[in-house]
Amino acid sequence: MLKRLILFLPALFVAMGLACVSDITASEKLAQEQILNIAFDAGDLQTLDPHRAASTQDRSTVDPIFNGLVRYTPGNQVQAEPDLAESWQASADNKVWTFQLRKGVFFHPFPDHPKGYELTSEDVIYSFQRAADPEVSSYAGEYSGIIFEADGPYKVRITLEQPMSEILFLAKVANYAGGFIVPKKVIEANGNDWFKLNPVGTGPFAFKSYQPRQKVVLGANDNYFRGKPYLREVVIRYMTSVSSRELGLQSGELQIIEGLKEDKWLEKVATFPDVVIKPFGPCETQMLFFNMGTAPFNDIRVRKAFSYAVNREEVAAFMGKGLAVPIYSPTLAPPAPGAMTKAEAEKAGIVYENNIAEAKNLLADAGFAKGLKFEAIVSEMESSYRKPMIAIQAQARKAGIDMQLKVVDHSAFHGLIRQDASPIVYYASWRPDVNVYLTRFFHSDSVIGKGKKPDTNFSHYGLVDANGDGKVDNVDELIEQARWELDAQKQIGMWKDAQIKILQDVAAVPIIRLMYAFPMKSYVDLGYDLEFSWQTYSPQINEKTRILAH
Amino acid sequence: MFNYAVRRIFQSIPILFIVFTLVFVIVRVLPGDPATAALGDYASQAAVESLRKSMGLDVPLWQQYLRFLGSLLRGDLGNSIITGYPVSSQIVNVLPYTLQLTFSAIILGYIFGIPLGISAAVKRNSFVDYFNRVFSLIGLSIPAFYLGILLMYLFSIKLRWFPVVGGGELWSLGSNLRHLFLPALSLGLVMTAYITRMTRSSLLNVLMEDYIRTARSKGIPEKIVLFKHSLRNALIPIVALGGLYAVVLIGSSVMIEIVFSRPGLGSLMVGAIKQRDYTTLQSVMVLYALIVVALNLVTDLIYGWIDPRIQYK
Numbered sequence: 001m002l003k004r005l006i007l008f009l010p011a012l013f014v015a016m017g018l019a020c021v022s023d024i025t026a027s028e029k030l031a032q033e034q035i036l037n038i039a040f041d042a043g044d045l046q047t048l049d050p051h052r053a054a055s056t057q058d059r060s061t062v063d064p065i066f067n068g069l070v071r072y073t074p075g076n077q078v079q080a081e082p083d084l085a086e087s088w089q090a091s092a093d094n095k096v097w098t099f100q101l102r103k104g105v106f107f108h109p110f111p112d113h114p115k116g117y118e119l120t121s122e123d124v125i126y127s128f129q130r131a132a133d134p135e136v137s138s139y140a141g142e143y144s145g146i147i148f149e150a151d152g153p154y155k156v157r158i159t160l161e162q163p164m165s166e167i168l169f170l171a172k173v174a175n176y177a178g179g180f181i182v183p184k185k186v187i188e189a190n191g192n193d194w195f196k197l198n199p200v201g202t203g204p205f206a207f208k209s210y211q212p213r214q215k216v217v218l219g220a221n222d223n224y225f226r227g228k229p230y231l232r233e234v235v236i237r238y239m240t241s242v243s244s245r246e247l248g249l250q251s252g253e254l255q256i257i258e259g260l261k262e263d264k265w266l267e268k269v270a271t272f273p274d275v276v277i278k279p280f281g282p283c284e285t286q287m288l289f290f291n292m293g294t295a296p297f298n299d300i301r302v303r304k305a306f307s308y309a310v311n312r313e314e315v316a317a318f319m320g321k322g323l324a325v326p327i328y329s330p331t332l333a334p335p336a337p338g339a340m341t342k343a344e345a346e347k348a349g350i351v352y353e354n355n356i357a358e359a360k361n362l363l364a365d366a367g368f369a370k371g372l373k374f375e376a377i378v379s380e381m382e383s384s385y386r387k388p389m390i391a392i393q394a395q396a397r398k399a400g401i402d403m404q405l406k407v408v409d410h411s412a413f414h415g416l417i418r419q420d421a422s423p424i425v426y427y428a429s430w431r432p433d434v435n436v437y438l439t440r441f442f443h444s445d446s447v448i449g450k451g452k453k454p455d456t457n458f459s460h461y462g463l464v465d466a467n468g469d470g471k472v473d474n475v476d477e478l479i480e481q482a483r484w485e486l487d488a489q490k491q492i493g494m495w496k497d498a499q500i501k502i503l504q505d506v507a508a509v510p511i512i513r514l515m516y517a518f519p520m521k522s523y524v525d526l527g528y529d530l531e532f533s534w535q536t537y538s539p540q541i542n543e544k545t546r547i548l549a550h
Numbered sequence: 551m552f553n554y555a556v557r558r559i560f561q562s563i564p565i566l567f568i569v570f571t572l573v574f575v576i577v578r579v580l581p582g583d584p585a586t587a588a589l590g591d592y593a594s595q596a597a598v599e600s601l602r603k604s605m606g607l608d609v610p611l612w613q614q615y616l617r618f619l620g621s622l623l624r625g626d627l628g629n630s631i632i633t634g635y636p637v638s639s640q641i642v643n644v645l646p647y648t649l650q651l652t653f654s655a656i657i658l659g660y661i662f663g664i665p666l667g668i669s670a671a672v673k674r675n676s677f678v679d680y681f682n683r684v685f686s687l688i689g690l691s692i693p694a695f696y697l698g699i700l701l702m703y704l705f706s707i708k709l710r711w712f713p714v715v716g717g718g719e720l721w722s723l724g725s726n727l728r729h730l731f732l733p734a735l736s737l738g739l740v741m742t743a744y745i746t747r748m749t750r751s752s753l754l755n756v757l758m759e760d761y762i763r764t765a766r767s768k769g770i771p772e773k774i775v776l777f778k779h780s781l782r783n784a785l786i787p788i789v790a791l792g793g794l795y796a797v798v799l800i801g802s803s804v805m806i807e808i809v810f811s812r813p814g815l816g817s818l819m820v821g822a823i824k825q826r827d828y829t830t831l832q833s834v835m836v837l838y839a840l841i842v843v844a845l846n847l848v849t850d851l852i853y854g855w856i857d858p859r860i861q862y863k
Contacts, residue, residue, distance in 0.1 A: 037715070039715070039811075043817070043820060043821030043822075043824045043825060044632070044633065044821045044825060045633065046587075046632050046633065046825065047632075047633065052589070052601075054589045134596055134597060134600045135600055135604070137597075138589050138597040138601075139597075140596070140597065141596070141597075193634045196633065196634050197633060197634060197635060210635075211643065211813065212630075212633065212635050212639075212640045212643065212644075212818070213640070213644070213813065213817050213818055213821045214716065214717075214811075214813050215716070237715065237716070237811065238821070239715070239811045240808060240820065240821075240824070241808050241809050241811070243699055243809065244702075244714065244715070244808070244809055244810065244811050247699070247702050247703065247706060247707060247714045248714050248715040248811070250707045251706045251707055251710065251713070251714050251715075253713055253714060253715045254715060409824070410587075411583075411584075411586060411587040411824070411825075411826050412580060414586040414587070415583055415586055418586075418595070448595075453595065453596060454595040455595055
């Protein structure tokens, strides 16, 4: 009996295994079912409340659920076009903006409202007031001091404290962050906590289900005002292992994946059958910030020396030429309005790079003839932090700068750099315009720990004497003047002046910009040409996205 | 035995309390906080502070500790501080997947490991024995998650037989087994290696006993000597030690769950670490401790059940 059992059981297991075998991805089935699977490099969602969503996976999930008053053209995102608002107009002084809402737009069904309800100005006002409330919104600062009023059920009037150019103003009411319109009745009836995991919007896809640490499923909203979506379902998966995402794409179970921002990896994935890769913007910019509040980087000679040790071209080549290019603006990269080109930076005499002899001289002048040693904290994230810092570490060593890297996980990194724990902060980011960069990274109010509204001014610029002339250096006035300037050319000029001053004082060293790449199956038709995707940092999914027969 | 079991259960209470306290302190000693992790780099300091407050992290640590301890004693695991999703529901949703994976791996380990171990012991120093020894050495050396990736490559990418993403629908047998096969095999092969080695050495010890020589000299057929006289005795430590290996496998299952993107306690824990989701992390780690304590207790009790000579005092 025992002998028989010992022989029978393994045979049974093999038979069961064979019985389970099936073709995992029948291609006709995929096109017929129209179910799109996307995998993100994340352990879970954080929130599906659009006024709180900040991570790539959360932004990408709320994007097809909600709309703004205006939207940026999918794939290009330079021009604003009507979304929930049919039209808009500004008063002569650009202080009062009036939006005419689209009629017959319904929110997705929700408990007690199986057909949803029609969007009116009441929801729009509620949404912006909510976006302005720091208790429930991460973007409250963008809306403070703005008055929102309804003028009948389909008209909304927005009054600003000060006039604002169209570029800066429309960003506040577009399909992004605080600009998303949420349903008043739903949130009032169920509360903000409920809404976090049960989002109800007006977009082409409605929230269907959530399995913690696994996936969110969105279902098609057949009553979408731009027409019925082709896709029936969008499955957003959270998968932290890049090998697993890669294998899922290869097997065809996943059609779009978040990958690594590295040439070598992309070259490999491009060889998989049916996989296409097209890098897209807006491109995060990566910069070094010096803590000018303490030694040794309170001395401009040391900062210049470090800057001279850096070779941007080499860092870009190390990251991959298809994805990275050197930058010379401590904000955005060209062609963004206000970003400086290399020629402009050279003309202004603010490109200190690639000159080891000069670096050594400056270090010797500053009293570090025998070299300089310090420890920098860096995030574990490979493409945006660790890898470029490894390149910079090797370059700095040639100038006698021994920069020890202390690698910590990304969450810890964010905590530590806000406590002044690192003399140098390497930071990768994207912000919608130069104004936001200058305000948050270089205005004295934003200095970490010490500013009036501490934010991400890691260099302490604005509160310290940067150039050693005995006076505190800042560009606060320039930033504020530019913010309210209505003439676009003058505004750009002021932004550039501020950046030149910052780089003259060597508060930061712009290094590279890095593009994104989400490998996808060739039979996925996004419904638009993907050049930029700054709202989600991923390919946006909309009603025109579909899986082609293949 | 009953008294022993009750005593052990009471003894495990302080152990769990110490584990809970250590976990509470360790997760908070990690730099970085959940509000920053949740809001990303775009959020301002004010937004981070407001979220910290709504997460209940603005109160002193000792108050957080007492609050959590109190709710744990009431059986309330609280809600994830990131998503607000109840921790108990998260655990209930994923626990079946982890148990399914672990127990499948244990069963696979036994059904393949015992025959291989027997063949190695019976054919000692033959090709079969060498093969089995090399196999078990590889099985013990190769990390289960790496084996998982190799199996995925072969069976899912090349042959396209099994899916690689997710755990399937829990209540659909076909989908469930298809998704379980490769992860269970990855973990099961490691278990097979353990059991093969253990069966071989245990059986060899028994085969050298005097009573086996006596049986053989009486002319009892070799099959009966092997399966009736030797194997039953050799299996006692193997079966009992299964409980201890289950503890090892629960640990290994963390990586397997990540690699196969399966739901489970492991992926729940890793996700919670990344997000600094204190409440979820604490509960999952306490649950792990509970499982380990329970498995050790069960193993001790099984010893006595298999071998009545063992006395509990």
